[in-house]
Amino acid sequence: MAQSKVTVCGAAITAFNRRTDGSSFRDWALAAFEDALTLSSLERRDIDALIVASESDFFSLQLNPASVLATDLGLVGSSTMRVEGGGASGQLAVHTAARFIQSGAYKHVAVVGVDPSASQLSGPTIKSLYSFSFDAWTDGLSGVSATALYALSFQAFMQRIPVSQQHLGLVTQQNRANATFNPRAHLGKIHSQQEIDESTLLATPYRRLHCSPLSDGAASLILSASSHSPSSRKSAPTIAGLGAASDSVHLGARSDAGDFAAKRLAMQRACREADIQPTQINIAEVYDAYAGAQLQAIDALGLSDNIPNDLQSGRFDIHGQCPINLSGGLMGQGAPVGATGVAQTATCALLLEGLYEEKLQPQSLPQFALADTHGGVCTTAAVTLLAGAAA
């Protein structure tokens, strides 16, 4: 059966930060959805389904949040559901929406990713909840934190790829510097290497500044069957390929604890579907929960044959051949978990269309963009490839 092609008719991201204005995640979800709907030129009544990405009821204190948001968003009557896959929740929601459209079941699907990761609970509480991201019956019994597991994985990675503290610093500086041009970003900063090196050591080699923050925020997409996209949106970006995969939940059961094998597999699947090679990617939003995770992602996604060289030569910089995390990524833009994957895909779509932040928009319109998200220590991986009108 021929699949329906999927157009990204609408894309929007709220500010990512720690809200102190009395607003709730319901307000951010509505703001993102309405902005995406406006860009799409569609009406509420056109939306067949609402797919909500939110990592945890513990964050929102709301079971079945899709039912609440469907009411708030004026989408009562539409099909609603929540999609969850840890840190990959947002990207998996994008995949679910796109697959629904490809199957012919729906014409227009709204995706809303949201999480109040900063303002509703204390940092230590969120951290202890995150420790349940790992097998609670085994690894979880050690009391290991996400940072420590990522650190152990990165140490294994360093045995295979010659990267060091200096490269962690480069990624940190680059993502936070990009974020200074993104008015929605949580942590736009110019860091010196010394400042990074002197920040608190959390789990060798990770220091405080190598980590992404906990943020509040939302993002939304309106995906449509290309055959039914409004005439004003005929040149909007399309989904070129989707790929998802999983790895053993136990770091110690993997043949190489430093290899993001699920991401590698997800990327291969997405490239096969899009019929393109990783070298054809012009821009990438990559899952940088930690600075080293970005390096591990670059490796698994096949974006570099020589990571230290490409970092030094500026290949992934704002004006490089393949800018990575122009938004600032999780480290710079911020990380409201459920919103993350949706925001990455929205960023890619807006960049492909020339609608992104002026100072971050490449000189010529990119052809292909990559949004890469994962949950656990790359236990659940989801990759989305998008094509612009220039492709």
Added chain:
Amino acid sequence: MTIDYQLTLEYTLQSGWLEPFVRGLQQGIATARRCTSCEKTSYPPIRVCKCNHTGGEWVRLSGEAHIVHRCDGSEGSFALVQFIGADTRTVVRLENMPEPDAIGYLKSPLTKNANDKPVLVLTTDQQDKARR
């Protein structure tokens, strides 16, 4: 304007098929699962072996492990370790194992402090070594 909630949740996790593993931890014994087809031994136990065989038997490891990677910092000390007799590696918390100690022993709950839930802790404490 805020609405404040405070939740206190008390869970009782059943150990299910992992019962021998959890019971072992409670006794300070590393109980692993050995595939009855290819004989690969996993710790923590894996239910379906990489060879796709589902049959397994429970085997007692010595509890001695060597550190493959370790991380230290304000989050505590943790390591990816290799238990003798296991073909997979294990994430553990390190206690009383300053660098360059590279070999430790699964900590017995008898030598633990107040916390009585089974925990994956590696230590060089002589008491734990003596129990092997």
